[in-house]
Amino acid sequence: MSMAARPYIERALAEALANTTAAGHPPRLAAAVRHAVFPGGARIRPQLCLAVAHACDIDDPELALGAAAAVELLHCASLVHDDLPCFDAALTRRGQPSVQCAFGERLAVLAGDALIVLAFEAVAKAAGRSPHRLAPLVATLAGGVGLPSGIAAGQAWECEPTIDLARYHRAKTGALFIASARAGAQAAGADTSGWEQLGARLGDAYQAADDIRDVAGTLQWLGKPVGRDKALDRPSLAREFGLAAATRHFERLIDEAEGAVPECAGSASLRALVRAEANRLIPRQLAEELVASAT
Amino acid sequence: MSMAARPYIERALAEALANTTAAGHPPRLAAAVRHAVFPGGARIRPQLCLAVAHACDIDDPELALGAAAAVELLHCASLVHDDLPCFDAALTRRGQPSVQCAFGERLAVLAGDALIVLAFEAVAKAAGRSPHRLAPLVATLAGGVGLPSGIAAGQAWECEPTIDLARYHRAKTGALFIASARAGAQAAGADTSGWEQLGARLGDAYQAADDIRDVAGTLQWLGKPVGRDKALDRPSLAREFGLAAATRHFERLIDEAEGAVPECAGSASLRALVRAEANRLIPRQLAEELVASAT
Numbered sequence: 001m002s003m004a005a006r007p008y009i010e011r012a013l014a015e016a017l018a019n020t021t022a023a024g025h026p027p028r029l030a031a032a033v034r035h036a037v038f039p040g041g042a043r044i045r046p047q048l049c050l051a052v053a054h055a056c057d058i059d060d061p062e063l064a065l066g067a068a069a070a071v072e073l074l075h076c077a078s079l080v081h082d083d084l085p086c087f088d089a090a091l092t093r094r095g096q097p098s099v100q101c102a103f104g105e106r107l108a109v110l111a112g113d114a115l116i117v118l119a120f121e122a123v124a125k126a127a128g129r130s131p132h133r134l135a136p137l138v139a140t141l142a143g144g145v146g147l148p149s150g151i152a153a154g155q156a157w158e159c160e161p162t163i164d165l166a167r168y169h170r171a172k173t174g175a176l177f178i179a180s181a182r183a184g185a186q187a188a189g190a191d192t193s194g195w196e197q198l199g200a201r202l203g204d205a206y207q208a209a210d211d212i213r214d215v216a217g218t219l220q221w222l223g224k225p226v227g228r229d230k231a232l233d234r235p236s237l238a239r240e241f242g243l244a245a246a247t248r249h250f251e252r253l254i255d256e257a258e259g260a261v262p263e264c265a266g267s268a269s270l271r272a273l274v275r276a277e278a279n280r281l282i283p284r285q286l287a288e289e290l291v292a293s294a295t
Numbered sequence: 296m297s298m299a300a301r302p303y304i305e306r307a308l309a310e311a312l313a314n315t316t317a318a319g320h321p322p323r324l325a326a327a328v329r330h331a332v333f334p335g336g337a338r339i340r341p342q343l344c345l346a347v348a349h350a351c352d353i354d355d356p357e358l359a360l361g362a363a364a365a366v367e368l369l370h371c372a373s374l375v376h377d378d379l380p381c382f383d384a385a386l387t388r389r390g391q392p393s394v395q396c397a398f399g400e401r402l403a404v405l406a407g408d409a410l411i412v413l414a415f416e417a418v419a420k421a422a423g424r425s426p427h428r429l430a431p432l433v434a435t436l437a438g439g440v441g442l443p444s445g446i447a448a449g450q451a452w453e454c455e456p457t458i459d460l461a462r463y464h465r466a467k468t469g470a471l472f473i474a475s476a477r478a479g480a481q482a483a484g485a486d487t488s489g490w491e492q493l494g495a496r497l498g499d500a501y502q503a504a505d506d507i508r509d510v511a512g513t514l515q516w517l518g519k520p521v522g523r524d525k526a527l528d529r530p531s532l533a534r535e536f537g538l539a540a541a542t543r544h545f546e547r548l549i550d551e552a553e554g555a556v557p558e559c560a561g562s563a564s565l566r567a568l569v570r571a572e573a574n575r576l577i578p579r580q581l582a583e584e585l586v587a588s589a590t
Binding site for chain 2: 019020021022023024025026027028029030033077081084086087103104105106107109110112113114116117118120121124125127128131132134135138139141142145146147148149150152153155156157158159160167171
């Protein structure tokens with residue numbers, strides 16, 4: 001989660017998309033895919049993946065970058081499909097028109113599909129030096145986005161007659177954070193135990209921050225519409241328990257994430273990075289104001 | 296493409312879906328995914344994959360079955376998304392309600408996504424004995440469905456201001472046939488050259504048959520609405536050149552497919568299977584009637 005990783009991540013994403021404009025491609029779909037990926041958001045998932053790989057004594061940087069690109073492409077795919085008219089009907093995303101707004105609903109469906117495919121392609125292309133690590137990595141990525149409890153499953157809870165809030169959030173947000181942390185360890189040929197907890201806690205914290213920002217944020221700050229949870233009557237901790245309680249919950253999750261970093265050579269810097277990410281999500285001053293607002 | 300392969304394919308598909316109902320899954324999404332896969336159609340793509348693997352002296356049947364399941368799951372995913380309201384808005388598929396009709400638009404989007412993910416998961420799970428073959432297999436599957444020229448690209452040509460009919464059909468139908476044939480060879484650790492031509496010709500023939508059936512068929516015969524190409528103003532050989540010319544074109548493509556089978560131990564039986572599949576697509580008597588109808 002260091003800023004130093006950003007250029008490598010952007011390059012890995014550009015490489016993953018390089019072949020989309022090869023001879024014979026439909027220009028508008030290729031443009032829609034590019035629009036979904038660049039310019040990006042915080043790239044928090046690939047940064048988590050790379051940070052874990054580094055903490056695990058990375059020995060195949062190419063594979064770690066391929067895995068990092070894959071988790072980000074899967075995240076982008078989920079955003080494109082989330083913004084579809086049948087879900088959030090969002091017109092903006094990351095401060096620019098959403099894919100469905102800029103390219104239409106049909107190309108948004110296809111761009112999401114193509115991005116999922118590109119994710120698996122990216123990690124496979126990077127596995128040349130460590131072929132034995134590819135199958136577990138594919139399983140991890142699939143677990144983060146598919147059934148029974150990845151992103152698609154999380155989104156599907158909105159279509160069930162009754163919803164389990166913890167399970168919904170865990171699948172919709174936590175699963176890909178867990179997969180990002182696992183993938184970082186697997187790309188480095190390391191044991192994944194321990195890293196999943198870090199991913200889970202960070203995912204929970206990220207979801208809590210998202211709820212808080214949706215209630216407290218401004219369009220300018222987020223680059224996407226706020227108040228969507230209320231407008232769409234989506235379950236939200238901040239709506240249910242108030243901003244102060246949600247912020248205290250967020251801070252507790254960040255503490256737990258820090259505590260979940262396994263002991264290793266890179267654990268001190270990983271903990272510092274968790275703190276920095278927390279401050280990016282909910283700036284300390286805002287958090288203090290939100291907690292104080294309850295009294 | 297022998298009927299004997301069907302039970303193995305159905306079992307491999309059931310295994311690929313086994314984990315979708317593990318603890319914590321959203322029941323309706325898991326049901327939608329199952330609905331999209333069972334009962335199936337002709338399973339022509341996985342049969343092609345397995346037939347090629349057998350012709351290449353299959354030495355890892357588990358991997359060949361994983362690859363076969365993967366191409367069928369990708370095919371099912373494309374059907375589910377094709378049937379969405381923004382594309383064909385189809386209410387029936389394979390003689391039953393389409394996924395979007397039975398489960399709604401949102402679960403149809405998510406089921407398609409989950410099926411793409413399950414496809415890559417299935418082949419990765421099957422690669423335990425031959426890890427070196429997984430990366431090329433993933434690349435082949437991705438090429439069949441993604442950018443620049445897989446199924447999503449083919450579908451996207453409908454969203455371009457001008458359309459190249461050959462490129463459109465090659466991407467929308469041919470690409471996954473080519474991938475199925477390639478994957479069969481790769482799963483057997485064999486060279487893919489030669490097999491791509493067989494896949495390409497079969498894919499062209501299948502597309503031609505689909506056009507013919509869309510004009511000449513009945514709802515009962517196909518299990519899906521006919522006349523859709525005309526209703527949706529989709530490019531179609533049969534609409535452009537008439538049924539007789541389209542049927543002659545279909546027969547030429549089948550001849551070419553037969554001729555494209557590389558010389559190997561299993562080539563005689565593969566050629567016989569191409570003939571049998573042709574007769575299933577357009578029964579010989581119907582073909583004769585259609586060709587005669589021009590005079």
